[in-house]
Amino acid sequence: MKLVLAIVQEKDVPKLQSELNKQKIIATQLPTKGGFLKSKNLTYFIGVDDERVPEVLDIIKAACQSRKQYVTPPISLAGSISDNSYPVEVQVGGATVMVLPVDSFHRF
Amino acid sequence: MKLVLAIVQEKDVPKLQSELNKQKIIATQLPTKGGFLKSKNLTYFIGVDDERVPEVLDIIKAACQSRKQYVTPPISLAGSISDNSYPVEVQVGGATVMVLPVDSFHRF
Amino acid sequence: MKLVLAIVQEKDVPKLQSELNKQKIIATQLPTKGGFLKSKNLTYFIGVDDERVPEVLDIIKAACQSRKQYVTPPISLAGSISDNSYPVEVQVGGATVMVLPVDSFHRF
Ligand code: NI
Ligand code: NI
Ligand code: NI
Numbered sequence: 524m525k526l527v528l529a530i531v532q533e534k535d536v537p538k539l540q541s542e543l544n545k546q547k548i549i550a551t552q553l554p555t556k557g558g559f560l561k562s563k564n565l566t567y568f569i570g571v572d573d574e575r576v577p578e579v580l581d582i583i584k585a586a587c588q589s590r591k592q593y594v595t596p597p598i599s600l601a602g603s604i605s606d607n608s609y610p611v612e613v614q615v616g617g618a619t620v621m622v623l624p625v626d627s628f629h630r631f
Numbered sequence: 632m633k634l635v636l637a638i639v640q641e642k643d644v645p646k647l648q649s650e651l652n653k654q655k656i657i658a659t660q661l662p663t664k665g666g667f668l669k670s671k672n673l674t675y676f677i678g679v680d681d682e683r684v685p686e687v688l689d690i691i692k693a694a695c696q697s698r699k700q701y702v703t704p705p706i707s708l709a710g711s712i713s714d715n716s717y718p719v720e721v722q723v724g725g726a727t728v729m730v731l732p733v734d735s736f737h738r739f
Numbered sequence: 740m741k742l743v744l745a746i747v748q749e750k751d752v753p754k755l756q757s758e759l760n761k762q763k764i765i766a767t768q769l770p771t772k773g774g775f776l777k778s779k780n781l782t783y784f785i786g787v788d789d790e791r792v793p794e795v796l797d798i799i800k801a802a803c804q805s806r807k808q809y810v811t812p813p814i815s816l817a818g819s820i821s822d823n824s825y826p827v828e829v830q831v832g833g834a835t836v837m838v839l840p841v842d843s844f845h846r847f
Contacts, residue, residue, distance in 0.1 A: 525842065526636070526729055528742070528784070530767050551638050551666035551674065551727075555784075558767035566767065566784070568636070568663075568674070570729055584847045619767075620845040621742055621786055626633065629688060629728040631695045634744070634837055659746050659774035659782065659835075676744070676771075676782070678837055734741065737796060737836040739803045 524625040525576050527569040529583055530558050534615045536565050539586035543569075548579060558619060576622055589617030632733040633684050635677040637691055638666050642723045644673050647694035651677075656687060666727060684730055697725030740841040741792050743785040745799055746774050750831045752781050755802035759785075764795060774835060792838060805833030 531539055543550050548569060555566040571579050593610040639647055651658050656677060663674040679687050701718040747755055759766050764785060771782040787795050809826040 524729070526731065530784070549666055549727075551663045551672070553661055553663045553674070553769060555767050555769045558765055558784075564767070566769070568638070568666075570727065580845060584845075587847045589847065618845075618847045619765075619786065620847070621740070622842040622844075623731055623742065623839055624842055626730045626732055628730075629692075629726075631692050631697065631726045631728070632837070634839065657774055657835075659771045659780070661769060661771045661782070676746070676774075678835065731839060734838045734840055736838075737800075737834075739800045739805065739834045739836070 524628045525571055525573055526623040526625050527567070527571060527576065527579050527583075528621045528623060529567040529569065529587075530555060530619045531565050531567060531583070531587055532589070532615060532617045533563045533565060535587040535618065539567075539583060539618075542582050542586050543567075546578075546582060548575075548582070562615075570625065570628060580620065580622075583618050583620055587616060587618035589614055591615075632736045633679055633681055634731040634733050635675070635679060635684065635687050635691075636729045636731060637675040637677065637695075638663060638727045639673050639675060639691070639695055640697070640723060640725045641671045641673060643695040643726065647675075647691060647726075650690050650694050651675075654686075654690060656683075656690070670723075678733065678736060688728065688730075691726050691728055695724060695726035697722060699723075740844045741787055741789055742839040742841050743783070743787060743792065743795050743799075744837045744839060745783040745785065745803075746771060746835045747781050747783060747799070747803055748805070748831060748833045749779045749781060751803040751834065755783075755799060755834075758798050758802050759783075762794075762798060764791075764798070778831075786841065786844060796836065796838075799834050799836055803832060803834035805830055807831075 551568045552565050592615045595610045659676045660673050699720050700723045703718045767784045808831045811826045
C-alpha cells in the first residue's frame with residue numbers, strides 16, 4: 524500500500540476528478556494554497572496498492588499538465604485604461620505528486 | 632514514531648474526538664471531502680510512538696464503525712409527494728486509516 | 740526526497756512564510772485545528788531533498804518558538820467587571836514537525 528499525495532492546480536481538478544471516478548479510485552481531497560504553482564490548488568490523498576501506483580501516476584499526468592495561458596486581468600476599480608488591461612501570460616494546471624510508503628491500512 | 636492518518640466520516644467525529652481527549656492523544660484535524668464514504672469527513676493527523684499505534688487503532692475502531700441508517704430525504708421545495716419522501720438506506724460512520732513511517736519528530 | 744509536515748501555530752505563520760519565500764522553499768499550506776497547541780494552526784507540506792532537511796528544520800525552529808504571553812480577555816457582553824478582565828497567561832507560537840520518507844516525487 525502507498526499513499527499518493529497529489530497537489531493539483533485548480534484548473535485541472537475537474538478532469539482529474541472525473542477520471543478518478545471513472546477508474547473507481549478512491550481519493551480524499553482538501554483545498555490547499557501555495558506550492559510550486561502559486562495559486563489555489565486541491566490536495567488529494569489516494570491510498571492504493573503498490574501495483575496500482577503507476578496507473579494512478581499516469582491518470583494524474585494525463586489530467587494535469589502545467590501550461591501557459593493568456594488571461595486579461597480584470598479592469599481596475601478606478602476603471603482607468605492601463606497596461607494591466609492587456610492579456611498577460613500565466614502558468615495554469617499541473618500537479619506535484621509524492622508517493623509515500625504506508626506501514627498498514629485499516630478500514631472500519 | 633508513526634503518523635496515523637485517519638479519514639473519519641463526520642457522524643463519528645464527536646465520539647472519536649472525545650475519546651482522543653480522554654486518552655490525551657494529540658490530534659490535528661482538517662475538514663476533507665470524498666473518499667471511501669462519499670461524504671463530508673474529517674482527516675486526523677496523529678503522531679504517536681510506535682508502541683501506542685495499536686491503542687490508537689483500537690480507539691478509532693471503537694468510535695468509528697460504518698453502518699447502515701434509514702433517513703427520510705427532505706421534502707422537495709415544490710412540496711409535492713413523491714417516492715423521495717420515503718426513508719432510504721444510507722451508509723454512515725466509519726474510518727479509513729493509514730499508518731505511515733516517520734523519520735524524525737521535532738517540537739519547537 | 741522527504742516530506743516535512745509542519746503544524747505551525749498561527750502566531751508564527753507570517754514569520755515562517757516570509758522566511759520560506761526568501762529561501763525559495765516551496766510549501767503547500769492548509770488551515771488545521773487542534774494538536775499539541777490547542778488552537779488554530781496551519782499545516783505545511785514541504786517536499787525537499789534529503790540534504791536540505793536540516794536547513795528546513797532550522798528555518799522552522801528559528802521562526803516558530805512556543806512561548807508564554809499575557810493577554811487580556813475581551814470584556815464580556817454584559818460589560819460587567821470580573822476576574823476575567825485581568826490578563827491571563829497563554830501559550831502561543833511553536834510548531835510540531837514530522838519528517839516522512841518519500842518513495843518518489845513527480846512534477847507534471
Ligand atoms: Ni500493498
Ligand atoms: Ni518511535
Ligand atoms: Ni532525495
